[in-house]
Amino acid sequence: MDLIIYNISQLVTMRGKNALRCGIEMQKVEILENAYIVIKNGKFLSIGMGEGYSQYLNDDTNLLNGKGYLVTPGLIDSHTHLVHYGSREHELEMKLNGFSYMDILNKGGGILYTVAQTRAASFDQLYLKAKKSLDEMLRLGITCVEAKSGYGLNLETEIKQLEVAKKLNEYHPIMIKSTFLGAHAIPFEYKEKKDLYIEEVLKMLEVIKEKDLAEYCDVFCQDGIFDREESKRILIRAKELGFKLKIHADEMSSGGSHLACELTCVSADHLMTSTLNDIKNLANHKVITNLLPATTFNLNKDYALARLMIDNNCGVALSSDYNPGSCPSLNLQFVMYLATNKMKMLPIEVMTAVTMNGACSINLENEKGSIDIGKDADFVIFDAPNLNYIMYHFGINHVKDVYIKGKCVVSDQKICY
Ligand code: NIG
Ligand code: FE
Numbered sequence: 001m002d003l004i005i006y007n008i009s010q011l012v013t014m015r016g017k018n019a020l021r022c023g024i025e026m027q028k029v030e031i032l033e034n035a036y037i038v039i040k041n042g043k044f045l046s047i048g049m050g051e052g053y054s055q056y057l058n059d060d061t062n063l064l065n066g067k068g069y070l071v072t073p074g075l076i077d078s079h080t081h082l083v084h085y086g087s088r089e090h091e092l093e094m095k096l097n098g099f100s101y102m103d104i105l106n107k108g109g110g111i112l113y114t115v116a117q118t119r120a121a122s123f124d125q126l127y128l129k130a131k132k133s134l135d136e137m138l139r140l141g142i143t144c145v146e147a148k149s150g151y152g153l154n155l156e157t158e159i160k161q162l163e164v165a166k167k168l169n170e171y172h173p174i175m176i177k178s179t180f181l182g183a184h185a186i187p188f189e190y191k192e193k194k195d196l197y198i199e200e201v202l203k204m205l206e207v208i209k210e211k212d213l214a215e216y217c218d219v220f221c222q223d224g225i226f227d228r229e230e231s232k233r234i235l236i237r238a239k240e241l242g243f244k245l246k247i248h249a250d251e252m253s254s255g256g257s258h259l260a261c262e263l264t265c266v267s268a269d270h271l272m273t274s275t276l277n278d279i280k281n282l283a284n285h286k287v288i289t290n291l292l293p294a295t296t297f298n299l300n301k302d303y304a305l306a307r308l309m310i311d312n313n314c315g316v317a318l319s320s321d322y323n324p325g326s327c328p329s330l331n332l333q334f335v336m337y338l339a340t341n342k343m344k345m346l347p348i349e350v351m352t353a354v355t356m357n358g359a360c361s362i363n364l365e366n367e368k369g370s371i372d373i374g375k376d377a378d379f380v381i382f383d384a385p386n387l388n389y390i391m392y393h394f395g396i397n398h399v400k401d402v403y404i405k406g407k408c409v410v411s412d413q414k415i416c417y
Helices: 024-029 052-056 091-096 101-106 110-120 122-139 155-171 192-212 226-242 256-261 276-284 293-299 308-312 332-341 347-354 356-361 387-392
Strands: 004-011 032-039 044-051 064-065 070-073 075-077 142-148 175-183 216-219 245-250 267-270 288-291 317-318 379-382 401-403 409-411
Touching: 004 044, 004 052, 024 142, 024 308, 024 347, 032 052, 070 387, 075 347, 075 356, 091 256, 101 293, 110 155, 122 142, 122 155, 122 267, 122 401, 142 256, 155 175, 155 192, 175 192, 175 226, 226 245, 226 256, 245 256, 245 308, 256 267, 256 276, 267 293, 276 308, 288 308, 293 332, 308 317, 317 347, 317 401, 332 347, 332 356, 347 356, 347 387
Parallel strands: 004 064, 004 070, 075 142, 142 175, 175 216, 216 245, 245 267, 267 288, 288 317
Antiparallel strands: 004 032, 032 044, 070 379, 379 401, 401 409
C-alpha cells in the first residue's frame, strides 16, 4: 500500500549530497513546513509542500495527517556495544568511593567482568538481551545501529557476539552493521602477556574476515590498554585484510586521533582529550569525528570540543556508545540533548550528526540518512512541533511513530513490527 503523510508541521529532509557534511555544511539542511512525503515500495517517491501530493492519491493510499508533528530521517546510532551479557550496577559504589573507570578495569572489573558474563552466556541469552535493547532503541527513533564485539576476547565468544548481531540484522527491523573489537581489553588469561594476545587478535581477524562477520575493525587505543604502536599493528593488518577502520581515540589519554589520520580510519570515536591540532588533523584527513557525550556525562569527564571541530570543518557524528560500563544508556535523544546543552551544537547540526553523518560512519549514506527520492523510507514522526523542541525538552521520548522501509514499526510509542 502506498503511504502519504501530508500537512507535516516541520519536515527535516537532510537531502543533498550523500556524503559527509563537514563544518558549515552541517547547518545547511532543508527544513520544509506544511510538507508531504509520498512512499511507494518502501522508498520515498516524492517530497514537497502544500497540495502537491494529491496527484499520487489512489484507492489504495494510506493518507495520514502530519499536523503538529516533526518528521525526520530515521536516527542512526553509529557506535554501540550492543551485544553483551550482564550488568554492572555493583560498580556504582566503587565509583562513589572514588575509583575511576580505569581503576575498576585494572582490578579485574569493568570490561573484564562483562567478558566473563558474555563468555558464559548462551547464544539465545545474548540474542534476547540485545533484541530487547534494539526494541528500546526503535521506540526512541533509531533505525540503524553499529554493533561491536569485544566482550569475548577469544575467538569463540567474539564469533558468538557477531553471529548474534548477524541474526538480529536478519530478524529485527533495525539495520545492523558489525565491527570486530577483539582489541577492547587484555583478557585475564593473557595478563602480563599482551604481545601474545595481540598475536591472537591478528589471527582472529583472519577468521572473522573469512566468515564475513564484520565490516569494520576497531581498537581501544588508550594508555594501559592498547598503545599507539599496538593499535597500529592491529589496524594495519585489518586494513590489509579488507576491513574498514574505526578507533576509540583520545577518550581518556591522547594519541589515537593521530593514528586515525595516519591510517585514514573512517571514524575516530570519543575524542574527549583532542586538542586543536588533533582536530585540524582530523578535519584535513576527513576522518569522521564520532562523539559520545553520554559517556562523558556518565564518566564525569570533559566534553569533546564539538564546536571547535565544526568550526574547523570536521564532519561530526553523534552516537550513544551503549555498553554496560561507561554508558549503560541507549538513549540517543539524551545524547542529542547533551550535544546542544554541553557541547554547544545547534539542533540542526545535531540532526545532521545522527542522520547523514551517522550513515557515513557505517557506509549507509546511499540508502539511509536522508529523506530523498529513491532512498529507503526510514523516518520518525515526533510528537513535537519543531526540531528545537525535542532537544529543549529533555529526558522524555518524543517519538510517536517510526517507519522502516515504508513499514510502520512503532505506532504511538508501541512496537508493531
Ligand atoms: O567505548 N572504551 C572502551 N569501551 C567502551 C566501554 C566498554 C565497557 O565499559 O564495557 C567505551 O567507553
Ligand atoms: Fe565504545
